Amino acid sequence: MTLREVKTGQTVTVTKLLGEGAVKRRIMDMGITKGVEIYVRKVAPLGDPVEVTVRGYELSVRKADAELVQVEAK
Numbered sequence: 096m097t098l099r100e101v102k103t104g105q106t107v108t109v110t111k112l113l114g115e116g117a118v119k120r121r122i123m124d125m126g127i128t129k130g131v132e133i134y135v136r137k138v139a140p141l142g143d144p145v146e147v148t149v150r151g152y153e154l155s156v157r158k159a160d161a162e163l164v165q166v167e168a169k
Contacts, residue, residue, distance in 0.1 A: 096168070098133065099145065099161035106134045107166035114163040122160055126150045133166065 101107050109131050112119055126149050127133065134148040144155040156164075 096166055097162050098135075098147070098156065098164040098166055099142075099158055101133075101135045101145075101166060101168075103135055103137055106132055106169050108132050108169060109164055110167050111165040112163060113165065118160075118163065122163060125154055125156070126152070127156075127164055132169070133164075 096107075098107070098109075109127060109129055111129065112122055112127070114122065131149060136146045136148055136153065138145050143158040145158070145161050146153060146155050148154070
């Protein structure tokens with residue numbers, strides 16, 4: 096499952112980051128790394144962006160980036 100598919104109110108754990116080079120680096124720079132827990136706060140009406148809480152701060156992630164983050168439900 097990817098971060099984009101997670102429903103509002105769920106907490107998930109990152110299992111793998113897809114993507115290459117600068118895209119993967121940008122995701123990691125946001126604090127999204129393997130093993131970190133992510134709480135999905137809300138999803139915009141049209142599905143983009145997804146607002147999450149990661150490492151104690153709030154973050155908005157684009158759909159394209161959310162599709163590159165594989166997660167598993169807690």
